[in-house]
Amino acid sequence: MxxxxxxxxxxxxxxxxxxxxxxxxxxxxxxxxxxxxxxxxxxxxxxxxxxxxxxxxxxxxxxxxxxxxxxxxxxxxxxxxxxxxIGKEWDPKKIPRMKRIRKSPVIPPKQDVLAILNKAANLKHKAILALLYGSASGSEK
CATH class of the missing domain: 1.10.150 (DNA polymerase; domain 1)
Known part of the structure; x- marks a missing residue:
């Protein structure tokens, strides 16, 4: 064809x-x-x-x-x-799909995050940064 x-x-x-x-x-x-x-x-x-x-x-x-x-x-x-x-058979045991590798997020060390938080002058920005860090590293601490 x-x-x-x-x-x-x-x-x-x-x-x-x-x-x-x-x-x-x-x-x-x-x-x-x-x-x-x-x-x-x-x-x-x-x-x-x-x-x-x-x-x-x-x-x-x-x-x-x-x-x-x-x-x-x-x-x-x-x-x-x-x-x-083409109309042929497909054998998933011989032609498997590839496993996708899940990458873990990179979470900076606690002292680096605290230094950033201490530099934030705006209380609202400090709260947002703390919330983001806490939600990203909840299971990693």
Whole structure:
């Protein structure tokens, strides 16, 4: 199938489902990136294997340096294309979504916060700063 034929099938599916325009654009962009990658690997889309998709995900992670959240968006688009347009099975055990790493907030040392609070001349500003510090570090103290 040509790129134009894939696009027509994808757009038909989106129209039938009522997919919002912003989602359509995002999915199309990611699907075409996947198709281009596979074509550069000399792969026919109907012959793409789980291993090929795994290699694509590694490429996104290692070569492109994309975050786990962004890669998961690519995985969703590829899964849609692979299952709904190509009509193949998807094995989530072989093609898992990436775990997103949650970063803890950086809370400055207590003495630094007290120094800032002591420098605040306005009582209202001092109260706001104290409230913010207390709410951000409640479980960290």
């Amino acid at each position: 040509s790129m134009q034929q894939y696009k027509q099938e994808i757009e038909l599916y989106f129209e039938l489902k009522g997919t919002p325009e912003s989602s359509r654009e995002s999915y199309l962009r990611r699907i075409f990136a996947f198709i281009n990658y596979m074509q550069n690997q000399h792969k026919c889309m109907e012959d793409v294997t789980d291993s090929d998709i795994q290699q694509y995900i590694l490429y996104l992670k290692k070569e492109k340096g994309l975050s786990a959240g962004t890669i998961n968006c690519y995985i969703s688009a590829v899964k849609f294309f692979h299952t709904c347009i």
